[in-house]
Every structure is written in C-alpha cells, then in structure tokens.
Amino acid sequence: MAELPNLLDEAMGFAPGSAAPFPRGGVVVLVEDCVETSGAFVLHHFLKRALSSGGGGGGAVVFLAFAQPFAHYDRLLRKLGCNLSVQRKNNKLHFFDLLEYPGLRKGNATNRGFLDLYREIQRVVEGCSLQEDNKGCVNIMIDDLSFLEIAAHGSMDDVLDFLHYCISLTSVMDCSLVILNHEDIYATEEDHELLTHLRYFSDFLIKVGPLNTGLAADVHGQLTIVNKEIFKDHARPMQKVRNFHFKVKENGVETFYPGSRH
C-alpha cells in the first residue's frame, strides 16, 4: 500500500510516487535533538523511506549503530512496515553494530580504528553502486554522533576527519549521509565547535524539540527544517525554513502545521 507522504518528506523535497531516491544523492542531513524530545523517530522514518523509495526495491543503507543493537531497530521498523532482517539478507541493509566493532570497542579508537571503519564503509558503498538492481542511491546513517565522539576519546579532529571522508563519499559516489546528534550536550563555547562544523557542512538541518508552550497530550514536539542547498533544480523557489508539529505513533509519525488539527 502506497503511503501518503508527510510534511517531513515534503520539506526534504520528496514527492509521492517519484522514482527519486530518498534522501537525494549528495546530500548531508543533520538531525539535532535534545533530552526532552528524541530525534530517533526521524532516523527510523528515513531508514524506512531509503529502503523502500526510489523504485526497483529501493536504495541501500549503511547503518552505523552506536546507540542500539540490531534487534531494537528490527522491532521498531517492523511496526513501520519494513523488515530489516530480510533487507539485511538481501544486502540492502549493511548494519555495523559498532558496540561490537573490534577497532572501536573499549574506547581504544585511534585514527587507525576510524581508518578501518571508513575502509569498510567505502567497500560497501562501492559494492552497492556496482549492483545492477540498485536503483536508489546509498545512504549512510549514523546513530548517533555523540557515541562516535566517546569512541574517539572526545577528539573532535578524529571525528571530523572521519566525517569528512564520509561526506567526500557523498559527492564522489552520489550517496547521502544522515547524522543524528544531540544539541544540548554542547552547552559551552568550546564544545560548540564540533556542532558548528557539522552545521556548516550539512545541506539540511532538522531540529527536533519540545513545544514552546510546554507539554501537550496530542503533540509530541516540533520539527524545524532548514534547507541550505546551494543548487536547486526546482523551478519554483523552495521554502528555506519549515516548522511543524509531530506526533510519534506506533506505526509512523504524524506531522501537521501548528493549529491545523481539531
């Protein structure tokens, strides 16, 4: 059953029934959440879209999981109508359980560890782009960046070097990169540098936060999407900033403009 696209898809430039991959190739998406409102549902939504959109069985996903084990994502995505185990068997989903990854385990991540991880990613991405049946593009997803920072012993340069290489794949291999990160852990000026770097190189910035007016039963929070793409192939100028409310349900996420319900 074809699902209706929501405001989140629309803001990312995804049209219903289009054969274009989601997210588009060459795009870097940064999702920022906070303690009050988790942004994991955005990642789940993107994961599902990436595996199902684009025609011809969807694109491939390289998922770097630091936060949760595979079973967690499998259970959640099953409710969204997407079987990750099958996708994994079909080589559509390349799941890196980085809690178990030898190079980064027990906090002994060095530059070498990141190099090895990147080598794996590059191998998978190159393999995916060679496959004939792969009509969509390859998506690299990181859940979440704060754990990567812990693995790097807080070395911002190592994290940024690794991310730079992942980003260079987006332009060379036409894949996309989605990063989940927390905004509120960078409270001081010195810590802010990593977040500022991330914001500079992202094409889409998605902020997930609580409502300004406080808690509500029907609304779980708000999303602000900033589109910073330099080249736009659309005939009409796209709105650069969008803001809407969301409600996370068992089988998906509902999005609506403030005041448009009831």
Next chain:
Amino acid sequence: MAEAISRYLRDGSLEGEHAPALTIEDSLRSPLGSHAFHHFLTALLSHITNGRSQASGLVLVALNRSPSFYFDLLKRSGFDASLVDKSVRVLDCYSDPLGWKDLISRSETDRKRPIGRASVTGFKNVKNIDKLLSSVLDLGKGFAGQGKSKFAVAVDSVSIMLRHSSLPSVTGLLSNLRSHDQISSIFWLIHSDLHEMRVSTALEYISSMVASIEPVVLSTNNGHGSAGNLLSLEQNLCKAKFHVRLKQRNGRVKLLQEELHIEQNGIKFASVTSVSTAVNQSLLPKVQFNLQLSDKELIDRANVVLPFEHQGNGENIQIYDGRRSLPENQRDDTKAAPGSEKGGQIHYIRDSDDERPDSDEDPDDDLDI
C-alpha cells in the same frame, strides 16, 4: 562596491607591492559566505577568460567542496568547459586530505583509482603546509607559458586549513602566497564563529580587503520554533549585510556597506543607501503642525500691527499726564468727528510710557477717594 573588489582582484598587484588579498568572513547567523566566494570566483574567472585581468589563470585550493562541485558551478555560470580547463587548476584537498584513500587503494591493489580531470591535482597531506605552498606555486607555473606569468589563488575554506594546522603556519602560508611575485591576487573564505576573535583579526591584518557578511535580522532568543526566530532565520538565509573594509596604500581605511540578496541564479548586490533613505522616510513621524516658521511667515508676522499700536505711524505720540485738559482745538475736532465719520470711533490716549497698551491695571487705583 562588490564590483570594486572584483576590480581590485582583476587588476592584481602593482610593481613593488604585495598582491591584493580579500578575506570573506561569515558566521552561522548569516551563512552566505560561500555564495559570496562563488560570486568573486566566477567574476574573476570571467575577467581571466576575457584576458582583461593581470592573472593568466586561477589556482583553486578546494578543501570544503569537491572539484566536481566547482566545475558544475562554473558550468552553471555559463563558462565553456574547455576555457575552464585552460584557465583553472584545482588543488584537490577535499577528496583525500589525509591520504586514507591512498592507503586503502595501496592495500587493495586490484582496484583501479578513478582517473580525474587533467586540471585537478590531488593533495594527500593537508597538514604539511610547506608542501601545500609549493604545490600551489607549481600549479601556477603551468600558466606561465601563456604570455603572462602571474596567476590568482582562491582558498575555499581557511577554517578547514586551521583545523589541520596552527594559526602561525596558516597565516605564514597566506602571507607567503601574497608576497610571492608571481601571484596577482588572492582571496579566501573563513567562518569566523569557528575560531577565536584573534584568528580572524590575524587574517584581516594580512589582507587588503575584508568583506564580512552579517545578518540583516538579529534573531530573538525566544526558543527554537518561535515565529520571530523562524522569520529571522528565513530572512538571513536570503539576504545579508555586506560590510567591506578596503585598506588603501597610504593607510587610509574605507568602510562601505551593501546588501546581498540570494536569487535563483547567483547573488546580487544592492546599495544600502537607497534602502536606508526609504526607511528614514517612512520612519519620520508625520505631524500636523510645523515646529519652525518659514521665511515668509516670519516677514508676515513682523508686519502685523498690534491693537492700539497705531500711534507710532508718523503722528505725534500723545500721552495724557492727568492734570491738563486737551487743547481746545482738539476738543472741537473730537466734537466734529462724529458728524464727519461714519460709525463710532474710540480715541484712546495712553497715560504714560510705562503703561503697556493692553494693561489690565486699574487706571484709577491711586485715587484717594
């Protein structure tokens, strides 16, 4: 004013002077620095391809975007691919800045490296600033055969360079490039909020022009998603203030300001004066009265004869001293007057000079009755 910058970059260095250097700085509050960088890049390149500039070619040090992005950008700006290949050399510090890909491909010998364009040179160790300098100069020597020996240099992100190397070595590189006699002009982009204040100041000292991009609307800190914040975000992504500081040879510093607008095909600069006068005109309160008199009104007012002040116009001023009656002949005149004149008339003779013409003082209050 943006044209003035382009002109300085085009005209290049004078005999016995350093090359003109432009710093473009922006921040996340107004992240349009890369648009401005692209503008100056395409403007300079069009002068180079037309043969109007001092430089015969451009070396682009690409740290922030891939070479293919720049070729795409130039293609969209209407440059012919063969001309671009002839006059642009890209030093690719983006694809493999630390040599990781090189290491990987060396260990997996079966895979072939993709062959890029001839005008792109890969650079695999951005931490080595000395090698970077010599690579830029080597690439520039490639243009020497075309009659003119000078070339221009563009660095797309000094911020990334500063992440890999210290401030003294980066400023050393830039000032070496600037003082090199083969370089006609140089410009670079820096994100000022990634660094301490002293970093941008240090770079401003070694540049002759500084273009800083500042937000048009300052965001109100009402928490994310508030209407005011969204509006300012949207506004700041479409336009910005473009402040320019031009240092002249005699030490004079010129400050100029323009407004930068993002449009469908590139950016546009608008002079800020027209905008500010429009604002002033609309902001000046519209009042129903005048605070000052015009010249004509002042003359008219001076000509008004106040009541009872008609005695000064050529006739004798008569003051009643209270003891003496009026002369007989005058008394007769007053008797005859009602017959000769139409209507009534009041003749008033002032008591003394002390009395103001319209005094409320009782004239008889000194009578001892």
